[in-house]
Amino acid sequence: MLRGSCLCGAVSYTAAGPVESASHCYCTMCQKQHGAASGTYANVARAGLTIERGEDFVTEYASSSHACRAFCRQCGSTLFWRSEESPERIAVTLGTLDTPFTDPVEIELYADTKPSWLPLANPD
Ligand SMILES: [Zn+2]
Numbered sequence: 785m786l787r788g789s790c791l792c793g794a795v796s797y798t799a800a801g802p803v804e805s806a807s808h809c810y811c812t813m814c815q816k817q818h819g820a821a822s823g824t825y826a827n828v829a830r831a832g833l834t835i836e837r838g839e840d841f842v843t844e845y846a847s848s849s850h851a852c853r854a855f856c857r858q859c860g861s862t863l864f865w866r867s868e869e870s871p872e873r874i875a876v877t878l879g880t881l882d883t884p885f886t887d888p889v890e891i892e893l894y895a896d897t898k899p900s901w902l903p904l905a906n907p908d
């Protein structure tokens with residue numbers, strides 16, 4: 785069972801396992817929405833996702849004809865990504881998890897638009 789919440793705490797959720805996959809998505813829409821190099825997600829069964837608190841704060845933005853991105857309207861935390869092309873699945877953002885997530889992130893999506901400023905140019 786994964787448990788997560790947004791930055792302001794208005795929204796909390798649980799996602800029943802198992803996690804089918806975890807991915808870093810470097811598409812330009814994820815970069816814009818997250819304000820970061822990627823969106824990072826765990827792909828779970830939509831039927832197992834429960835908004836435990838703050839459902840009124842969860843707002844969706846349709847970023848394409850098939851995909852919706854959910855965020856907290858109070859603090860802006862990105863929470864979920866879902867597509868009508870796979871209605872039985874939903875992706876939860878790893879950064880909002882409060883429970884440990886120790887599985888490896890093994891998938892990179894849209895690596896062709898990965899920013900040149902990743903990884904560190906001068907590690908150490
Ligand atoms: Zn919030």
Ligand SMILES: [Zn+2]
Nearest residue numbers: 809810811814
């Ligand atoms: Zn993306």
